[in-house]
Amino acid sequence: MIMASPGQGLLNADWSQAEVWVMAYETGDETLLQLLLNGVDVHAHVARELCKLGVSSKFPSSAVDEQLTLEEWKGAHDSIRTDGKVFVFGMNYGLTDEGAGQRLGCAAEEVAPLLAHYVQTIFPEMSPYFLRIRDEMLANYAVSNKFGRRRHFPEVPVLAALRYKGDLEGVIRQGYNMPIQGGAHDLHSLAHIATERELSSYVGPNLEMHDSLMSEAPGDRLEEAAVAVRDLWQGIARNTVLPNGEKLGWEIPVDVEIGKSFGSLVKYSE
Numbered sequence: 001m002i003m004a005s006p007g008q009g010l011l012n013a014d015w016s017q018a019e020v021w022v023m024a025y026e027t028g029d030e031t032l033l034q035l036l037l038n039g040v041d042v043h044a045h046v047a048r049e050l051c052k053l054g055v056s057s058k059f060p061s062s063a064v065d066e067q068l069t070l071e072e073w074k075g076a077h078d079s080i081r082t083d084g085k086v087f088v089f090g091m092n093y094g095l096t097d098e099g100a101g102q103r104l105g106c107a108a109e110e111v112a113p114l115l116a117h118y119v120q121t122i123f124p125e126m127s128p129y130f131l132r133i134r135d136e137m138l139a140n141y142a143v144s145n146k147f148g149r150r151r152h153f154p155e156v157p158v159l160a161a162l163r164y165k166g167d168l169e170g171v172i173r174q175g176y177n178m179p180i181q182g183g184a185h186d187l188h189s190l191a192h193i194a195t196e197r198e199l200s201s202y203v204g205p206n207l208e209m210h211d212s213l214m215s216e217a218p219g220d221r222l223e224e225a226a227v228a229v230r231d232l233w234q235g236i237a238r239n240t241v242l243p244n245g246e247k248l249g250w251e252i253p254v255d256v257e258i259g260k261s262f263g264s265l266v267k268y269s270e
Contacts, residue, residue, distance in 0.1 A: 002207070002214070002262035008256060009222035011192075011203075011264055013229045014212035015251045017042070018184040025093055025250050026146070026179050027129035037251065047084030049122050057115045058083050058104050088119050092180050094130060094173040130176055137175040142213070145179040147186040148243040150219040184211060187250070190240060191233045199228055214262070226256040226268040 004010045008076055020042060024033040035042050047059060050069065054061030061078075062079050074081055085096065097108040100115055119127055136143050137156055144150040153175060159168040165251045188211045194211065203225050207214040217225035237250040257265035 004216055004219075004260050007219055008216045009219045009260060010214060010258045010262065010265065011217060011222060011226050011229060011268070012212055012214045012262075013195075013226075013233060014257075015184070015188065015191075015233070016255050018188070018211045018252065019092060019180055020088060021250065021252045022167045022183045022187070023180050025070075027123075027126045029123045029129075030123040031125065041070060041074055041081070043084045043088055044070050044077075045084075046087055046118065046122060047077070047080045048073055050084065050087070050114050050117065051080065053113060053117055056106065056110050058106055058110075059114065068234060087115070091118070091126065092177045094176040118257075133175050133179070134172055137172050139201075143175045143178050145183045145186065146242055146248065147183065147240075149182050149186055151175075151178050151182070166167050187237060187240075191236045194232055194236055195229060198232055199225070203229065222258050223268065226258050227270070230254045230256050230268075233251075 002010070017036070020032075021036055023029075024036055032042065035045060036041045048064065049057040050065045051055070051061055053059065059080060063080055065073055065076065068076060083104055086100055090100060090103070093099075095115065097115055100111040103109040104111060132145055137153060138160070140158045141154060142150055142152040153171055155171055156168065159171065191214055192205065192208065195203060195215065202221055203215050203217045205213055205215045215225070215229070233254045234252065237248060237252045240248040242248055256268045258268045259265040
């Protein structure tokens with residue numbers, strides 16, 4: 001049980017779907033970005049669109065239910081929505097037919113039209129990102145994210161020369177993921193640093209978990225601290241100056257929970 005110190009309260013700040021947002025900005029897919037900006041449940045949207053194909057038992061056409069709003073649909077078909085996550089999160093790694101089939105428990109042949117529909121129709125602007133990263137990996141054996149972090153892959157020319165195609169494709173998929181996962185990590189690191197730098201007089205970070213940060217603040221200033229942390233983080237995503245001199249310009253929501261213990265945290269809303 002994680003409890004606040006006497007007279008203190010806990011607040012937990014968390015980037016909302018950080019890697020999905022970063023994927024939208026990194027790939028430049030306007031459809032995905034607009035869904036996120038409009039507060040649409042991306043996983044439910046994807047799953048429902050796949051159901052419209054009617055080619056898989058995992059996404060049956062009988063589950064389209066056009067008469068339902070997306071929110072109602074999500075409640076009625078939660079397991080199908082969960083399967084939709086395989087595609088949304090898997091694209092960070094250059095999801096393949098075989099990989100999706102293993103995760104969904106079905107044949108790659110059944111998944112192939114679903115994955116093709118995902119990249120060609122649902123989010124058609126993603127493909128150029130993967131082509132660009134592939135070209136960069138094969139030409140430079142390295143890839144960078146927007147913050148200037150660069151990861152080198154010295155095994156690429158060796159695997160290419162030996163014609164180890166499967167291993168080479170696996171490394172290239174790591175390259176697809178690096179700007180997305182690395183970008184989310186760097187953004188969170190900047191937010192953590194800024195929290196200590198800007199708010200240390202009354203906000204004390206004490207536990208970091210993935211892309212969230214738990215802090216303590218005086219009980220009578222807990223709501224003030226929640227607003228301050230949220231605005232600070234969202235400002236970091238919006239205003240961080242990149243190595244090329246441009247502002248990052250990302251609009252990514254931050255959720256903040258407050259309470260006396262980790263188990264009693266509730267979402268803060270003004």
